[in-house]
Amino acid sequence: QLQASGGGLVQVGGSLRLSCVASESSSDYYMIGWFRQAPGKEREGISCISGSSTYYGDSVKGRFTISRDDAKATVYLQMNSLKPEDTAVYYCAHIWSVGAIEDVCRSEYADYWGKGTQVTVSS
Numbered sequence: 704q705l706q707a708s709g710g711g712l713v714q715v716g717g718s719l720r721l722s723c724v725a726s727e728s729s730s731d732y733y734m735i736g737w738f739r740q741a742p743g744k745e746r747e748g749i750s751c752i753s754g755s756s757t758y759y760g761d762s763v764k765g766r767f768t769i770s771r772d773d774a775k776a777t778v779y780l781q782m783n784s785l786k787p788e789d790t791a792v793y794y795c796a797h798i799w800s801v802g803a804i805e806d807v808c809r810s811e812y813a814d815y816w817g818k819g820t821q822v823t824v825s826s
Contacts, residue, residue, distance in 0.1 A: 705735070707795045710820030713785055719822060721780040723795030732815075734798035735778045736808050737769065739791035740819070747791075750780060751798060751808035758804040762788075785824045792819035 709721040725732060734753035740746040750769040751758045757769050768781040778795060796813035 704817050705795045705797060705815050706817040707793055707820045710793060710822045712823045712825060715786060715824055715826050717785050718781070718783045719785065721782065721793055721820060723778040725776040727776065732797045733801065734804065734807070735771070736796055736798050736813060737780045738794045738796060738810055738813065740794070741791040746810045748808040748810060751804050752778060753804055756804050758808045787824050787826050790822060790824050792821050794819040
């Protein structure tokens with residue numbers, strides 16, 4: 704299982720770092736992704752990592768950075784320059800598909816969902 708943490712309330716332009724901890728070694732997971740879901744919206748894949756390959760959705764590109772520390776079985780999402788539209792519940796999950804990272808960083812290819820962590824950006 705994967706468990707996300709690190710959310711909170713932050714002002715516009717602020718930063719947060721989310722952590723996704725795996726119950727087993729994160730190196731056992733081929734690809735891990737970060738997703739978010741705002742009220743009334745579909746769950747959105749925003750970033751994925753597989754080895755040294757990374758993917759970012761257009762809405763977060765240039766502001767968010769994904770990284771992993773397999774020794775700690777943890778994947779991080781550093782979020783900078785936060786905007787009110789980044790307000791959502793953030794989840795991490797395992798991507799079971801072995802396709803191109805930009806094609807499979809989607810919720811329909813994800814499993815081992817854990818509880819999400821709320822991120823609220825106030826203006």
